[in-house]
Amino acid sequence: MASATEKRRQAVLRAIVADFIALQEPVGSKALVDRHNLKVSSATIRNDMAVLEEEGFIQQQHASSGRMPTEKGYRAFVDSLHDIKPLSAVERRAIIDFIEGGVDLEDVLRRSAQLLAQITRQAAVVQLPTLTVSRVKHCEVVALSPHRLLLVLITDNGRVDQRNVELARPIDDAGVFALRDLLNGALFGKTLTDASASLAELAVAAPVEIADHVMRAATVLIETLVEKPTDRLIIAGAANLTHLPRSLHEVIDALEEQVVVLKLLANVPELGGVSVRIGEENEEIELHRASVVTAGYGSDGETLGGLGVLGPTYMDYPGTIQKVAAVARYISRVLAGE
CATH class of the missing domain: 1.10.10.10 (Winged helix-like DNA-binding domain superfamily/Winged helix DNA-binding domain)
Incomplete structure (x- = not known):
C-alpha cells in the first residue's frame, strides 16, 4: 500500500x-x-x-x-486513469447523429475519422475492414451506358466497393441481367480469396455472347478483391498537427507513409479496449515524439478494423481516450444494426 x-x-x-x-x-x-x-x-x-x-x-x-x-x-x-468520465448525453447524441448519417460503411468510417479529428483536434486514422475476413453478400451491376458498367460489391460486414468497367462491345438489358446472375452465382457467400478463384473460372466458362463482358468484369473485380494497403486507410485532420513544433512535423510525414499507420492499427486491443502508446513506446521511429491512442471496432465479438488518434505527447489523454472509445463503440453499433 x-x-x-x-x-x-x-x-x-x-x-x-x-x-x-x-x-x-x-x-x-x-x-x-x-x-x-x-x-x-x-x-x-x-x-x-x-x-x-x-x-x-x-x-x-x-x-x-x-x-x-x-x-x-x-x-x-x-x-492512473482508472475512471474516464463518460461523454455527456449531448456529446453522445451528436456523435451518434453524425455517424449514423452515413449512407454505407465506408461513409460511416469517413465520417468517424472527420469527427475524431474535429473533437480531439488531432490527426485521426480509421482502417477499413480487412477484406480477407469478409464474404461477398451481393454484386450489383448497373449499366451507365451501353459501353460502361458500374459494379458494386457488397460484403457481409457492410463494406461497399464500386468499380467502373469499360466494355469493348455494347451490352443490352438482358446481358446486364445475365452478367449479374453469373457474378452473384460465382461470388455469393464466398471469402474474397475464394471469390477471386471463382471469378477466374467464370471468365473461362461464360456463355459466348457475354464472354467478353464477363472477362472484363471479372478482371476488374479480381483487382478490387486483391486490395492494396493504401486503399484501407482514411486519414483526417493532418492539418491539426501543422501548428506543432517542427520536431513533430515528422509525424505528419509518417501519416503520408500509410504503411506506418497500418502497422499501428494492426494490433488494436480487443473490442471495448483502448491502447495508448507514448513516444518511444511506438516502434516506428517517425512516431517517437508522438502519442497514439487506438481502439478496435467490429461486431459479434470479432474485430474488423481499427481507428486511432495521433498527436503530441502532451495531448489531452483522458479526453482523447474517452472520445476514441466512444467512436469505436458507435461504429460497432452501426455494424451490428443497432
Whole structure:
C-alpha cells in the first residue's frame, strides 16, 4: 500500500501533467499550490518535484524553469486513469447523429475519422475492414451506358466497393441481367480469396455472347478483391498537427507513409479496449515524439478494423481516450444494426 508521501507525490505528478497538457509550459511549485488543493507548502512540493525528477517522471529544461513531464511521467499518468468520465448525453447524441448519417460503411468510417479529428483536434486514422475476413453478400451491376458498367460489391460486414468497367462491345438489358446472375452465382457467400478463384473460372466458362463482358468484369473485380494497403486507410485532420513544433512535423510525414499507420492499427486491443502508446513506446521511429491512442471496432465479438488518434505527447489523454472509445463503440453499433 502506498504511503501518504507516495500518494501525495502521485497527486503532484498528476497535477504537473494536467497543467502541462493544458498550458504547454513548464510548471512551478507555486503554481501547483495555487491551482491545486494539495494542502502542503511550496517547499514540500519542491521536495516532491525533486524526487519525481530524480526518478525520471519529470524534467527541467533550464535551472530557473519549472518542470515538465517525461514519457515515463505521461505513462504513469495514463496508467492512473482508472475512471474516464463518460461523454455527456449531448456529446453522445451528436456523435451518434453524425455517424449514423452515413449512407454505407465506408461513409460511416469517413465520417468517424472527420469527427475524431474535429473533437480531439488531432490527426485521426480509421482502417477499413480487412477484406480477407469478409464474404461477398451481393454484386450489383448497373449499366451507365451501353459501353460502361458500374459494379458494386457488397460484403457481409457492410463494406461497399464500386468499380467502373469499360466494355469493348455494347451490352443490352438482358446481358446486364445475365452478367449479374453469373457474378452473384460465382461470388455469393464466398471469402474474397475464394471469390477471386471463382471469378477466374467464370471468365473461362461464360456463355459466348457475354464472354467478353464477363472477362472484363471479372478482371476488374479480381483487382478490387486483391486490395492494396493504401486503399484501407482514411486519414483526417493532418492539418491539426501543422501548428506543432517542427520536431513533430515528422509525424505528419509518417501519416503520408500509410504503411506506418497500418502497422499501428494492426494490433488494436480487443473490442471495448483502448491502447495508448507514448513516444518511444511506438516502434516506428517517425512516431517517437508522438502519442497514439487506438481502439478496435467490429461486431459479434470479432474485430474488423481499427481507428486511432495521433498527436503530441502532451495531448489531452483522458479526453482523447474517452472520445476514441466512444467512436469505436458507435461504429460497432452501426455494424451490428443497432
